[in-house]
Amino acid sequence: MSDRGTDRPGASRRGFLTGAAGVASGAAITAAMSDAVAKAAQPGGQSEPFWGVHQGGIVTPAQRCVYFAAFDLLAVKREDVAALMRSWTSAAARMAAGQSATASSDDGDDPPADSGETLGLAPQRLTITFGFGPGLFVKDGQDRYGLAARRPPALIDLPRFNGDQLAPERTGGDLAIQACADDAQVAFHAVRQLARLADGVAQIRWAQPGFVAGYASGQTPRNLMGFKDGTMNPLTSDPKLMEQFVWVGDEGGWMRGGSYMVARPVRIALEHWDRMKLSFQEQTMGRHKASGAALGATRESDPIDLNAVDHDGNPVIPEYSHVRLGAPALNDGAQILRRSYSYDNGLSFVAERWPPWRQGMEFDAGLLFVCFQRDPRTGFVKIFEKMAKFDMMNQFTTHIGGGLFACPGGAAPGQFVGQRLFEAA
């Protein structure tokens, strides 16, 4: 067992196994060996790098699953928050490499260091993205950790948007974790371990799992409205676009190399939407449903002609369509990097506000809208203020929670995410 206790990236999830050997003796050793064999044949074997200039999960090609969680800080002292970020960073790096959350010291007389449900599973491209909410800096008017002066101007309190129905139990949070992986169990496992590591320092406040359908590479996925979602994104392969729209620059101080994340669960009245005729759905989106092309265009990738009019002189892309309201050309060039997931929470009780005005259990499903940007004031807020008022889609969508989080730059091995904030203050 030459790999015992290794911490190197690419090592398999063996920390748990080798630790368990003390109890399980021969059985664990055999399992560890067969685990290594099994893992080699495993789907999802690729891992995403954790350490780097930027955090993962931002320009990383979207994985299939997300588990998003926000936490309230319980800590009294700044050092305790910094220690949490140090332990979270270490655990995140280990898990991204397919290892257990912490170097195991299981001897049977302690709770296992890792809950174990990813034992034998490949890394599944796990990324973990940490974010800081406004409450880390000021909470109820208190500068709890002496960090108020270092709150970035871009980390605003989001305004109340038209139509917002934000439920306190899924809104806000002092810290946020976006765990993405190609396997739901791997994403959930990551947050579960991190929540445990936060014991006494931070308490989980709200969480939302999500998924995106498994389209072939290069295809734009469809969301639950049946339309392609994300076509308008700036190209993540273009570093200049990313510098311009996604990564915080020199203006950001400790946030340099980071990005601002807006995460908002948006419930979609699927039963209502499904009763709309196809032409109305397409007018609402401003796109053809089948192809994803803008109205008047043929291919998804065709440029959007916002000036085109039909023979009656009406705009081909309706004035209050989703695609027009979000178009950079009509938002002073504003662009955000959308990285949303669908969500599906089963059913909940709904009193319909549309014909036939039924009351009963309906799908509690929609979109976990996630976007990243260099500055939310010129990104999400700029675009969404108008959308919230005028978008025809608002008849079917309701923002029910969420928040804005400052995601610092990435960490180098030995450092932790957010270190520049905590140590320079």
Next chain:
Amino acid sequence: MSDRGTDRPGASRRGFLTGAAGVASGAAITAAMSDAVAKAAQPGGQSEPFWGVHQGGIVTPAQRCVYFAAFDLLAVKREDVAALMRSWTSAAARMAAGQSATASSDDGDDPPADSGETLGLAPQRLTITFGFGPGLFVKDGQDRYGLAARRPPALIDLPRFNGDQLAPERTGGDLAIQACADDAQVAFHAVRQLARLADGVAQIRWAQPGFVAGYASGQTPRNLMGFKDGTMNPLTSDPKLMEQFVWVGDEGGWMRGGSYMVARPVRIALEHWDRMKLSFQEQTMGRHKASGAALGATRESDPIDLNAVDHDGNPVIPEYSHVRLGAPALNDGAQILRRSYSYDNGLSFVAERWPPWRQGMEFDAGLLFVCFQRDPRTGFVKIFEKMAKFDMMNQFTTHIGGGLFACPGGAAPGQFVGQRLFEAA
């Protein structure tokens, strides 16, 4: 477009596309062609047969995702229920083959025949399993559809088990659908279309999505307790075992070739479980966590020695461990085919009944326990009555809903699932 309107198995999801062509004209045609090209390169291209002696989703190797839904019947007449089963059968067969739910007649002035979010997606091994609850036969003492006399004796009202905390809003149902696929969007899409087809005839009552981690073929998956789950299943590759334990025989009348499905969401107190030491977890399960081997054994596949004692004379596999209580040898040979999924509904408020007695948001997650059997009286009820009283695992698990459903045999093309019940009565 030689495949226009085809209904043949293996045809791609083009019903929607070709139908949309009337509105989207050139765009849809181009999209349909590129869809065909894209689909050829698509992961998840395999489909499971829909038509057959047995319904799919029972001995089918478990897919990655489930969407389970139960419905209340609103219909007054038996014919309307039969018509629903006919339309559900047709839609299920189409979707299992990767097509839209109904043959499309989209002309822009009607709601789309299919909500469209699987357009361009492969079939992803979708199976749809239909079940009948006791309420189809007798509801509130009423024989609504003249079927009471044909209620199978095996379709009992499940007894109240020790520890049950069944919430009415996720318990029961006159009809049930288990949709399984290797993609969450495909499974949810299926139930969404079927719910729409039920408009006015049946209303969705409760639903639970679930997942299982993507282990390599042949590996037993781990559930959220971190232990391997399903090791004890009878081999689905052995037709004799399936006839003995899973498929209803001649005793079943119209149920011949069917199976009885128990589906119960079981919440797991993960925060509590994670605080237990490894040795206690292993004593509770009666298995080693790492290897999945029974205590005292080395490999997962090793036989379970229920008689082994340690040098103090205590049983190696504790008396009230999960594996002992479920062992066929101690249940008069009873066996069930477990086909469970993990579930993860985010968080909900919990007042802990264990140290440190916290109150707050905790993981609303656990197991959607699903099993199939020839007769629940000698299957689930036989095994679970004892487990519900004595299983050490009950400290961490709570059955919060679910039901028992009679899943008829499969249908041949032109027939519908349950036809023998409706037409012979």
